[in-house]
Amino acid sequence: MSDLSGRTTIVVGASRGVGRGIATAFAEAGAPVVAVSRTAVTFPEPSNGAGGIQAEVADAGEATVPASLLDRYEPQVVIVVAGAVPHMRPLQEQTWETFSVNWETDVRITFHWLREILLTPLRPGSRVIVVSSGAALGGSPLSGGYAGAKQTQRFITGYAQDEANRAGLDITFTTVLPKFSPTTGVGEPAVRAYAARSGRSVEEFLQSAGPLVSPESAGAALVELVQADAAAVAPAYVLNGAGLHKLP
Numbered sequence: 325m326s327d328l329s330g331r332t333t334i335v336v337g338a339s340r341g342v343g344r345g346i347a348t349a350f351a352e353a354g355a356p357v358v359a360v361s362r363t364a365v366t367f368p369e370p371s372n373g374a375g376g377i378q379a380e381v382a383d384a385g386e387a388t389v390p391a392s393l394l395d396r397y398e399p400q401v402v403i404v405v406a407g408a409v410p411h412m413r414p415l416q417e418q419t420w421e422t423f424s425v426n427w428e429t430d431v432r433i434t435f436h437w438l439r440e441i442l443l444t445p446l447r448p449g450s451r452v453i454v455v456s457s458g459a460a461l462g463g464s465p466l467s468g469g470y471a472g473a474k475q476t477q478r479f480i481t482g483y484a485q486d487e488a489n490r491a492g493l494d495i496t497f498t499t500v501l502p503k504f505s506p507t508t509g510v511g512e513p514a515v516r517a518y519a520a521r522s523g524r525s526v527e528e529f530l531q532s533a534g535p536l537v538s539p540e541s542a543g544a545a546l547v548e549l550v551q552a553d554a555a556a557v558a559p560a561y562v563l564n565g566a567g568l569h570k571l572p
């Protein structure tokens with residue numbers, strides 16, 4: 325996959341934030357990109373004239389959407405980034421509805437897309453990346469069910485890899501667990517909440533958080549991951565501002 329030209333890439337959740345950075349990076353690397361979101365947005369032409377991004381307005385959590393887009397575009401790369409912004413409150417200030425929002429969005433979207441990728445199936449050699457969260461490793465006490473939902477995305481991705489292997493489909497599934505990206509929809513309120521809880525300013529909190537992820541650095545890291553030889557790809561990586569780090 326080192327040459328992405330002609331490799332149709334669907335980015336699920338690409339209107340803003342990390343997903344937009346990923347869609348832009350794949351287009352600049354030469355891939356024809358299909359950018360899925362519920363909001364209609366426009367994308368600039370890639371600066372080097374390669375690739376290109378076509379926006380598709382759809383609710384990725386609707387059960388019929390993955391089949392329809394996979395049939396229409398026949399992608400070789402699918403990246404599931406879409407997720408809800410969790411309600412940043414301690415446990416006792418959550419309701420069941422706010423606690424479960426990432427299960428109803430992030431987990432639902434991952435379930436529908438990976439199930440359909442196996443059923444279609446994508447062609448041999450295809451690559452699938454699910455964007456989970458570093459919170460899946462250590463918990464996230466101010467965001468309700470977020471961390472558990474992101475860990476479930478990692479489980480689902482592993483289950484999909486097992487099923488693909490059993491069926492001899494030659495599809496590689498990878499989970500990427502980003503650390504804070506403090507300027508985007510999920511990251512910005514999380515950083516504010518954890519800074520307040522630790523009694524520090526956002527700036528002080530971010531200084532102690534290590535190298536930070538940006539939409540651009542996430543895009544560059546995922547392009548590199550898809551361009552790598554599938555045999556060398558690990559099932560899961562933590563992503564911080566210094567790049568991808570294999571998880572055992």
Ligand SMILES: NC(=O)c1ccc[n+]([C@@H]2O[C@H](COP(=O)([O-])OP(=O)(O)OC[C@H]3O[C@@H](n4cnc5c(N)ncnc54)[C@H](OP(=O)(O)O)[C@@H]3O)[C@@H](O)[C@H]2O)c1
Pocket residue numbers: 336337338339340341342343344360361362363364382383384385405406407408409429430455456457458459501502503504505506508509510511512514
């Ligand atoms: N930012 C961080 O610090 C951080 C850290 C770790 C993990 N993550 C994960 O990275 C992902 C992106 O985070 P972000 O901060 O970039 O979020 P964001 O800025 O809020 O962007 C979320 C994207 O998902 C799309 N989306 C949400 N629900 C959708 C649906 N039902 N159908 C189609 N598209 C949908 C949104 O588009 P529409 O609203 O237009 O549909 C938007 O493009 C999330 O899964 C998040 O959990 C983020």
